[in-house]
Amino acid sequence: MWGIVRQRVSSAPMTVRDALNSALDEEMSADPTVFVMGEEVGEYQGAYKITKGLLEKYGPQRVFDTPITEAGFAGIGVGAAYHSLRPVVEFMTFNFSMQAIDHIINSAAKSNYMSAGQISVPIVFRGPNGAAAGVGAQHSQCYAAWFGSCPGLKVLCPYSSEDARGLLKAAIRDPDPVVFLENELLYGESFPVSAEVLDSDFCLPIGKAxxxxxxxxxxxxxxxxxxxxxxxxxxxxxxxxxxxxxxxxxxxxxxxxxxxxxxxxxxxxxxxxxxxxxxxxxxxxxxxxxxxxxxxxxxxxxxxxxxxxxxxxxxxxxxxxxxxxxxxxxxxxxxxxxxxxxxxxxxxxxxxxxxxxxxxxxxxxxxxxxxxxxxx
Incomplete structure (x- = not known):
């Protein structure tokens, strides 16, 4: 059967925010090479509270705040991925990823091809994408088509809590650079999830609708x-x-x-x-x-x-x-x-x-x- 058609018995509802947070928590717990970096992801626990509780649990070595310099910390993340770490880089909005576009496209997306498969870049760039509520043209663009046109990247766009949890886990485990486009207006939305989705081993396949x-x-x-x-x-x-x-x-x-x-x-x-x-x-x-x-x-x-x-x-x-x-x-x-x-x-x-x-x-x-x- 093409695609995925599932009927699941629902348990308590979960917000997209909590789904993302739990996925990060579980992957960091399972793999010590996973770390989180970005603006206000530590002390402030993320602009949208996606990284809530992670600094306290994993410490500043694995959850650390960066200056407002996307080009700088995206480049640090790519360099870490070159050395077999698994960074999760948060952009406060994907509009700011334009400041880091050289590292995302030329350093991350093309390295595996240019090295004849010798260099993997297991990095995740994640954050809110698209329009929100009255934040102007420079904070409201959808970048799905932009990044979707670039060979070497995998581009994920979750809708539900199941999507958010299963796809983020898949992105972190993937050997290639992944652009993970969330929607700010969905963070507080609740969706029913099953016991299967809540299992720590739950993961969704990349490339399957x-x-x-x-x-x-x-x-x-x-x-x-x-x-x-x-x-x-x-x-x-x-x-x-x-x-x-x-x-x-x-x-x-x-x-x-x-x-x-x-x-x-x-x-x-x-x-x-x-x-x-x-x-x-x-x-x-x-x-x-x-x-x-x-x-x-x-x-x-x-x-x-x-x-x-x-x-x-x-x-x-x-x-x-x-x-x-x-x-x-x-x-x-x-x-x-x-x-x-x-x-x-x-x-x-x-x-x-x-x-x-x-x-x-x-x-x-x-x-x-x-x-x-x-x-x-």
Whole structure:
């Protein structure tokens, strides 16, 4: 079976924050070469409290604060990884990783290839990625597509507590550099977890997507916070008689193309969802893969939902319009041909989702009556 479809008996809910914290704790306990570094990860216990309690338990040799110099401490981390240590480098926001991009790409990602496999770089770069709440353009960008385009990196984007715990453990144990993109707005979200997930040996495979909800009419791919939106969309579509299959990508690189294409060959339709920019985005890559590998199975054009193609606004109302939100309008009617025409609107000022089920796009009225001139 492609992908991962699991039904588990739930235990007490766990927040994404606690899932990340417990994964770090257990991996540091199991492997003395694992250490944590970054701004305020020690005394302050992390800007988002992901490293809570680790300094007290493991001491300043393995949990240490750095100056505000991402290029400096990222380089130290890569050097430590060259010598078989396993650093976990926290960026207070992945926007600050741009200060360290030379070390992430040229020093970490390319070393294994340039050394003909002689040098492994087992390092994890982790922290919040994407939009949060009114922190401006320079603190709100999604870097999934940026890092996902670089050979030599593995790029993970957890959604649930299970994802966060299992994928972070996998990232720390991996011999290659991993970019671990979290979402600040998910840290406080609680998800049910099973006894299996809480086991210290629990680990999720890198490069495998999870089918969060099975369906037969349309495939929706998403990652990070957008998975929740996709699941809500699927619930609404179900009430309209449309069965949506939701794929939680989990890994951006390597992308689980097999699971995506297998799903599209079953549903014959594809919608991708992400909060990043539309041009050269993760959705664009997925659409290209499906067109290349499963074109003859498609009954409608592939569709992308993405953020607005502008720097993130600071004002709250504009920020909400620039990032896909859960505001849907679904309209359908059955035609003489027996096909459904459905319009699923993921509300954003500059992006609209086009008709899913047929190409006669002029048959559905525009749900946006806001007085703006919106480019198609």
């Amino acid at each position: 999870k089918i969060e909800r099975e369906g037969k009419d349309v495939t929706i791919t998403a990652f990070s916070k957008m998975v929740g939106h996709a699941l809500k969309a699927a619930e609404i579509l179900a009430k309209e008689g449309i069965s949506a299959e939701v794929i939680n990508l989990r890994t951006i690189r390597p992308l689980d193309r097999a699971t995506i294409n297998a799903s599209v060959r079953k549903t014959n339709r594809l919608v991708t969802a992400e909060e990043g920019f539309p041009q050269n985005g993760v959705g664009a890559e997925i659409c290209a893969s499906v067109v290349e590998e499963s074109f003859e199975y498609l009954d409608a054009p592939v569709e992308r939902i993405a953020g607005a193609d502008v720097p993130m606004p600071y004002a709250t109302n504009l920020e909400r319009l620039a990032v896909p939100q859960f505001q849907f309008q679904i309209k359908h009617r059955k035609h003489d041909s027996g096909l459904f025409e459905s319009l699923l609107t993921w509300s954003t000022l500059l992006r609209r989702l086009r008709i899913l089920f047929v190409q006669q796009r002029g048959l559905v009225s525009d749900p946006f009556e806001c007085g703006f001139s919106v480019s198609p």
